[in-house]
Amino acid sequence: MNRRTFFLGSSIAIFVLPLPAIAGPTKATLYKNPQCTCCEGYAAYLRKNGFEVEVKPTNDLAEISQKAGVPEKYQGCHTMFVDGYVVDGHVPVEIVRKLLKERPAIAGITLPGMPAGSPGMNGQKTQAFSIYAVTKDGKPPTLYATV
Template sequence: MSFDFSASLSRRFVLGLAVSGAGLLVCGGRVNATALPQMVVHRDPTCGCCHKWVEHLVANGFPVTVNDVPGMRAVKAKLGVPPDLASCHTAEVDGYVVEGHVPASAIKRLISDKPQARGLAVPGMPVGSPGMEGGEPETYDVILFNADTRQTFGRYREDKAV
């Protein structure tokens, strides 16, 4: 099953984002996202935190399509996500893979800087990362990865760089 999450937002929510300066433009009564690339998020249909992460992406201006996939291991293997970097959902954007609860600001930097890499990952499910709000926030690393290399792309607490 696939659906366009951006299209399912309420008009009030989208207009609230535009007024708050979240990267949306209101032109002639229409709401248009700025020029961020389409993201495709693959997730297990029973996962609730994935939905919250998608809300974070949309609130930060990304157009998002969600694919509910019962066999996420196969998706991760096909897209080249190393098992030690795995989390609950996997996304594709602008030729990159985004694994786990990566903040939108890190994804924007990735697509702007265009490093030679397979993608970004936040292994596990750190408390306080986008989609995992609640409880005492942890500081966590966003990892830039290729098949055989890894480096810290940024360190975050909640969805802010530290």
């Protein structure tokens, strides 16, 4: 094979072969209480950071979270499902990306409650946020990240 044929073949392969690095936005489904507005703020925050978020109002939020493995006292004000994981509460996007990159053997992560200054919430951040890993087997949540 001469150099010209090799170069031409290589050039065509670059344009024809699919590139796995070119991917669309990460899709997520966020369940929220119909009256909650901070959840819409969190969805907007995720969209600004490259996520495609479908928001679904529901009156069964606690049940959805519980079935996903999030114990009641660790639940946030909304529950999101993204790429096989549950993300409960106002978890910062860098921690969601860490979860999706590392792909640990857990059900997901949660930032309990509605901490002031967290993404989608008003107010100033006054302390570090503790994000917990949850499983579906009933084991107590463990610390996943602090930001």
